[in-house]
Amino acid sequence: MRGRVPRIGHSCILPGAAMFNYNFRWNQALNSLPQMLEGALVTMEIAILSMAIGIAVAILLTLFRLSGNRLLGAISATWVEIARNTPALFQIYMVHFGLGGFGVHLSPYLSLLIGIAFNNAGYLAENFRGALKAIPETQTRAARSLGMSPLQAFKNVVMPQMLRISFLPMTNQMVWAILMTSLGAVVAMNTDLYGVTSELNARTFRTFELFALAAVIFYVITKVITLSAGLLAARLFRY
Amino acid sequence: MFDTSLTANDLIFLAQGAGMTLVVTAISVFFGTILGIVFGVFRYQVGPWWAAPLTFVLDIFRSIPLLIQLVLANAFVTTVLGIRISGFAVACGVLSLYTAAYCAEIVRGGIEAVPQTLRRAARSLGMTWGQDMTSIVMPLATRVALPSWIGLALGVMKDSALVYIVQVVELLKSTQILITRLQEPLFLLMICGLFYFLISFPIARFGGYLEKRWSND
């Protein structure tokens, strides 16, 4: 390889793509594109599911905190602090191998999904808490004065406003969720975008090309999410 | 659960991992912050149009997984450029840029939070750009930026767990190595998690306290 002049049409589709002594072989990486895109679908699936679970749990944790019950409050606080103060990688690892210590053995897919959902829920619950501070007490009072129960007041009056205030943080968390799927590597997850890419890499050793392509796909996904979140917000929040 | 076969040597091994985590974090946060301040001030100073290329590049660091950034950088330096370089150097380099990308945002936000009127007042008193920057903008912007910066530094510490991918044995990796050997995942993971938690939690609390105190006046 060393010193060889790249021949156009050999394996190199970009003229002049040789840098130093390295022959870029984008062809090979591009041939793997369909597989990688399938992986990207899995990545998005995990991110979306983990967000759905994360939001639901975060709302529950927020209710725990509001309930005034000390035990529920402590559960909520513990969850939030662990999620925020340990690495996401650790959390996924814990779900997979830590639960294994209790005899609960989850598939890589489930471990990754639950790990990310755990992280999402903690960060989102903290966001929700901040958002709640911005909603005046009088809103709940008004709702209660109309005969709504505390839960009805929360669900119909407070929560929609809370979700609106938290929309940008939720979008950021969704991007994080996408990025976190790559951490499936530690639990031998091999069907998501990162997993597929590293399996291809193990076979072809075109590390740079393959991961550069994966990076581009990740980039596009995150941009699509940010843009569509903006559009969604415009439609959703007209007040 | 706690009658463990963990030896003193193993504990030293874990401590070394923890040390590595802290060293990588410290180096990356140090250089990342310097770079971030430079980028942030630049972005603010030249305006959104001229800063667009820089903004674009920095955004890439926040839009693709850190794991991939590390793999790519490692592959680029070692196989494409053919330079022999340690994984540690790659890890610090990538994490520094990664930190800088976030830090630049924080810095710009901090500067933008300083009221224009205040700066105009400073300049009208005959202060130079540099004086205005150091005696008016910096102190005020720091108040806004410091809590976020603390959050960033802690984030980098947690994200440094990913540098195992370039063969740096930091805390989580050393835990993993011990798990493979001792087969006591739960106990070892708890030690590891506790370490992160004990560093992150108090500092995060302190950051929250600063934020609350400074936003009240």
Add this chain to the structure above:
Amino acid sequence: MIEIENVRKSFGPLEVLKGINLTVAKGEVLTVIGGSGSGKSTLLTCINGLEPIDSGRILVDGVEVHAKSTDLNKLRQKIGIVFQQWNAFPHLTVLENVMLAQVKVLKRSKQQAEAEAAKQLNHVGLGDKLSVYPSRLSGGQQQRMAIARALAMSPDYMLFDEVTSALDPQLVGEVLDTLRMLASEGMTMICVTHEMKFAREVSDRVAFFHKGVMAEIAPPEELFGAPKDPELQKFLSATH
């Protein structure tokens, strides 16, 4: 009928209501006047159970508000309240604001609730604002919306807590007109107000609160014409 018997209420060391006795009959319009901090708002929020009381009791149609066995959510359907601070639900349109509790609390169907909401909003003069978000309303319009929202629950009693005091002067009139209209329709009302002219016109009786005590209560001609309580005399001369 609302019966208030020897009600006491403290916030920490501060005693805000010092043994209030008061009965409001069906169809009566009672206005409450008094200085700031005299406990007027607190009394209203105690009547519909938003605040607990320390001793005494409050009966609404014979039901004790603060008894443990009382279903407050149910009781509150009978008692509409409109607060001093505007509290439209910002994420809902005007129509939805008025529909929400009807659907969730009274379990009315969407169509029923919508019809009722439209009716009440027309009643308070907001018939052309149904699909607007509250942020687009003036303060006076927001208060009228809040009145319609309470009325849509078909309450037997309405409590108004200085509903005009956060409004610009030119908007006060439209809200007071709405209250006058309700009074003339025979609604049982307790209005806390600083508008003396209004109190004189619409009230059957006026109560004067001073430092947690109901210092005087009388029909308006009497209370305004020949005030007996020295504090009331001071209060009236200060406000005229």
